Amino acid sequence: MVSTLETRQTVEKVGSDYKYGFVTDIEMVKAPKGLNEDVIGFISAKKQEPEWLLDWRLKAYRKWITMEEPDWALLEYEKPDFQDIYYYAAPKSADDRPKSLDEVDPELLRTYEKLGISLQEQEVLAGVAVDVVFDSVSVATTFRETLKKKGVIFCSISEAAREYPDLMRKYLGSVVPAADNFYAALNSAVFTDGTFVYIPKGVRCPMELSTYFRINEANTGQFERTLIIADDESYVSYLEGCTAPMRDENQLHAAVVEIVVLEEAEVKYSTVQNWYPGDKDGKGGIYNFVTKRAACRGTNSKVSWTQVETGSAITWKYPSCILQGDGSIGEFYSVAITNNYQQADTGTKMIHIGKNTSSTIISKGISAGKAQNTYRGLVRILPNAENTRNFTQCDSLLIGDECGAHTVPFIETKNPTAQVEHEATTSKISEEQLFYCLQRGLDVEESVSLIVNGFCKEVMQQLPMEFAVEAQKLLGISLEGSVG
């Protein structure tokens, strides 16, 4: 986040006049444990939502209670008790948070140090009760003013529900319907935070939008909902997450991201996911069940997902593209690292509906320790999708002999003009490679990091510069202790 901090400071200098920020409710309020219609009503009221949204939530909830938690993924974990979770908790008061970095887990601090994160930023990330958060509020506001001049809307999803009801009603749930799947339905019922982005016609968003500017609201991670709309001929690059591991008390995460891409528009969505993976023995760690989907509705529209997944104990995530507009393009670039007892079942779906649509899938899975890493993908070519193309490349890298890599590709072609290519490889970091690096003076960790970064190069180079350098370091850190 070093470069982000710089950006932040620059923005801060530019417009330090904007001191008003998000409306923050600091009362300590908690909904009772468990989930029922009252709790949903409570959340909706807290967020001062319009009635249609409450109805929408309730409909999702009523659907959700009839649904079963899916078990087709190659994941083994104890199913969460959904009645034993708080679905709404106001931000923690300063009393409950660490007073200084001295009270923070030294292991976490060591990681921050390796990533080169400033002390001030460490405090924010570790949840230390400091006023820095208020800085970020003002910065975010400044940032928003700049965007506003271009007509770009970048705000919390709750705010959007109040301020931009037409856009919200039109697009919310239009890509991921409320009852799309078990976790999406749960999210639709209880989402408490998230981001709304609208890029108007013909606008190229002047800066990379980062969730980092919106972290003033606590518990952002748990049931996050993101909606991005790129109107005709617009462009936006959106960065989600942070290379630094964030502390989070909530074990269950179920986020939904919807992207709507209209005529000739392009959205680039980059994620670095680094939630707590659990300890070396597999205790603790975040369960991450994410539904991400983009609809390329316009002709020649384009969406590109790039993800670096290093965190979470359980990852269940398939960022997908519905290629509806003729000539639309979907891309998926993924690095998923699992170490120790982490399990990841991740991949993508490319649904080709329009003519001349094309998709590219590059997936790099790395397993170490006792981890399991699965690529699961679907390429579906519908009957009217003339002259479509797909290229898929799935590479797996194993470190040690107790981990697993699995590739589960589905290809369904209903149009004979389609060209679909699939390549898959599995390799190991060999002793020879490791010794070669050691003999040239690199230590074990540097060597693994170098080899793994080389393996992931095609994906890493898709990341915006802001992320790329730190993501590279992160790959090495995530695999620490996996060899030797």
Next chain:
Amino acid sequence: MLEIKNLHVEVDGKKILKGLNLKINAGEVHAIMGPNGAGKSTLSYAICGKEGYKITEGSIIFKGKNILELEANERAGEGIFLGFQYPVEIPGVSNMNFLKAAINSIRKYRGEKEMAAVDFLKLIRAKAAELEMDPEMLKRAVNVGFSGGEKKRNEMVQMAMIDPVFSVLDETDSGLDIDALRIVADGINRMRNPEKAILVITHYQRLLDYVVPDFVHVLSNGKIVKSGDKELAHQLEKDGYAGLGIDENAA
């Protein structure tokens, strides 16, 4: 500079080196020859600290230090370089980045500052030119898609960049045509210097016409069975190992 005493090495429980003695002084070039399976590569791996090469007896002292206590990368930091018989491919990592990382790790080990990017670039261009390597190759992934000869030349570029005190060159001549052999040999000769030493492991006398050794040793069945000067290499070329009373298939 390097003193190996009574070295016994086992690999997967199999005894490969059985009491090897070798002393190399600064400024010297030694050549080790021997039939297949004599333990030539094992010797190079034992010196460099490869995992799985178990030292059951004996010692290796380098510049007064017992290097058996050091990890492979620490030995590299002390100034030991191995030119690999089969250089390894590292996909996605450019030669440039690899070497930069290597040099800076060694510098870090020695408590030195990192090499400035500009100096690094100048140096690597110069070294590539000396070894007649196309600068474009420097941007390519380490050894990926390189021919046998290109890989060996790349090893020499790495050696020139790292500038080690002691180089072990394991069958560096294999896979080279006559022109490449001369270029590589020139590269080795440039490393000759009163403060440095080189151990050339080779199967054939050919390389030794260009890199003239001060001493030649014959390794057979895990021990050095004969030592001499460059004439020994010629004698071997003429009479074969059998001429020395060594059964090439015994090992």
